Amino acid sequence: MVDVPYDGITGIPPAEVPEVELYHPKSWWTQYVFSQDAKVIAIQYSLTASAIGLVALVLSWLMRLQLGFPGTFSFIDANQYLQFITMHGMIMVIYLLTALFLGGFGNYLIPLMVGARDMVFPYVNMLSYWVYLLAVLVLASTFFVPGGPTGAGWTLYPPQAILSGTPGQEWGIVLMLSSLILFIIGFTMGGLNYVVTVLQARTRGMTLMRLPLTVWGIFTATVMALLAFPALFVGSVMLLLDRLLGTSFFMPSLVEMGQLSKYGGGSPLLFQHLFWFFGHPEVYIVALPAFGIVSDLISTHARKNIFGYRMMVWAIVAIGALSFVVWAHHMYVSGMYPYFGFFFATTTLIIAIPTAIKVYNWVLTLWRGNIHLTIPMLFALGFIVTFVNGGLTGLFLGNVVVDVPLSDTMFVVAHFHMVMGVAPIMVVLGAIYHWYPKVTGRMLNNVLGQFHFWVTFLGAYLIFFPMHYLGLLGVPRRYFELGEAAFIPPSAHSLNQFITVVALTVGFAQMVFLFNLAWSLFEGEPSGGNPWRATTLEWQTPETPPGHGNWGKELPVVYRWAYDYSVPGAAEDFIPQNQPPTTGAIQGAAP
């Protein structure tokens, strides 16, 4: 829909769009490959992110094999181990989670949920995906270049990242930084689209305070990403210059392999500040879409309005804003000015309050609900358990002096996996079970889904909950082998073996899930247009899967908020957002 005329007075898109105004693909290539339809782009993003995510999953098996059974696998050496952890972390955080939540769910759900025909800049949206794909290919190519991928840790801290004592110093780090730069360029094109679409292309009646929380989460996360990624962009460019041209943005005068290097005058801490100025908001860039989506899953499957909608919206906005003033809590032991600790510990712990409000409102939504224990609901419950667990251990690490003994130990690894690995993945999986029927017109298999959920949830908890205690004991992270250390008892090695076995089991369950995705595409039970009896607009499309332009001839008009479930006196236990009020009938509150 390139030149859709807008209503000049209200700024609201016209309800009816003449046939010629929509962009129409003219060939198979422009319909399925170089498509400008946000739904196709969403699927392209999701498949690409999942593919590279699978690589990261396999890398995690390899590192768990090494940690559980050191010395057993001759094909894993110390350099490769570092390469595995680095690529695993970077792929999971950026190329999987960020791309999947924003590029995948954002593209699919924003236009549908706000009642638009497409993103406002479809061509730029298409470019966003292709640049992202290029970034993924550049990243994947590092496995095949001389020296292999970088082993600098996903934080890429200089000076180590670009010096010869680190694997992948020749090509790996150069391509990693190039790939990040490409990713940010691609993301920016998509991100601008999501923001403008939410602000400008909402249908009649869809006020901001009637938006489903999914859209609020994705929207706020995108605004944050547009503000945070430039810091990583700048850091990556400077580090690339230090590596390729021998500049010294981050490099003080130092000794490399016994020789005084040509570097001098730069600051390693500057990179850390830039990295975490991006890196901490990044945690919430992943978390906020998950918060939003899980709110809608809980509300729909508990047949009850989300509790405290307005507070939920403000909590999302407050978390987004606060997350820009907490970054240095990743640097308490970095050697930065020690008095920063007071400020950053305080801001960090304040974030716990809006976050806690969200948790209370999720569980209060369950209170006196009509809880259908569907697979999406099970994943939502799994999310709450793992998120509360991981969020609470964040209070240890955010409280500056408590972080001192725990930083750089397995406690940190356990914490961030629980809070930004397992918890958001629970939401991703629940969301896939929830929206798969809309995307494909078929339900996912329930028995396989039950197996998938229980193994994934309980397994992931068994992996990461005990891991905290290894960190409490003092076991450091990023260690190829623990070696001889008096404070590490043999039982710690047994625990490592246990974690490895569980990790491989959870990995296997994901293969079952992939099978379910493929099998149900052909054999799944037909779902109809609104199998969960949900209120939001994406379930009210005339066709399932939604056709090009989403809404047929006329855009929906919104009369109510997204959470009119179990309204007393209503004929059914849900009232779609586009259902007009009928005279005399009792209607739900519509802020």
Added chain:
Amino acid sequence: MAVALILLLVAIGSVLFHLYSPWWWTPIATNWSYIDQTINITFWITGFVFTAVVAFMAYCVFRFHHREGRQADYNPENKKLEWWLSIGTGIGVAAMLAPGLVVWHQFVTVPADATEIEVMGQQWQWSFRLPGKDGRLGTSDVGNISPDNPMGLNRSDPHGQDDVVIENGDLHLPTGKPVKVLLRSVDVLHDFYVPEFRAKMDMVPGMVTYFWIRPIRTGTFDVLCAELCGAAHYQMRAKVIIEEESDYHAWLDQQKTFAELSGPKAVVRATYQSGGK
């Protein structure tokens, strides 16, 4: 209700694991038991919240799961409840933050009588330097580093001549005396990490960072590197031996000073005699 039961078991199991886990922090060897206490406070508060939230959720699933004819409440918000929960959370957060900040203030306030020592990290070994008779460490610069001056001390600085230099050996410290540990790296980031100390800090090339401790018991402790520093990060080890003061001085007397190690090239030759004139 299987789902409710499993959720409840997750909460109970986590608490039992916490209570009976054989993996717990190492016996502390410095004055930083305040840090351990702050961790304990945090465990109590967060443990309570976790158990309460998961148990509440389990109850909801048990009590309000779908049955034929069940209708959910319509209950958009409850301002009073939301405010009370927010205030309660605020109090809980303050109860963790306040002791944390008090202890952090102690952490960054080095006692005036602390002895300065230096730890230097390089790929992939530790070096240590103790002040000589003059009680002061001499200056250093990465540009001075050479095979016979591995720590890069400044040859023209008189304070450095009597510094005790321990390359690739173990560090000894006397018990009971506060020590300010100055941290320096000549190549990449490292982190001087002794789990029993609780305190640690990154070492950054181009900077001198620090932490302080007062050892409270004797023993031999592993030194690890806690900041990824390249391929042999996991092998960067040493030991710290904390001993009674007399043992410490006996050990110190046998160590070589910078001037002695520098050999004939040294301009000034000084020897260290502990307690000497």
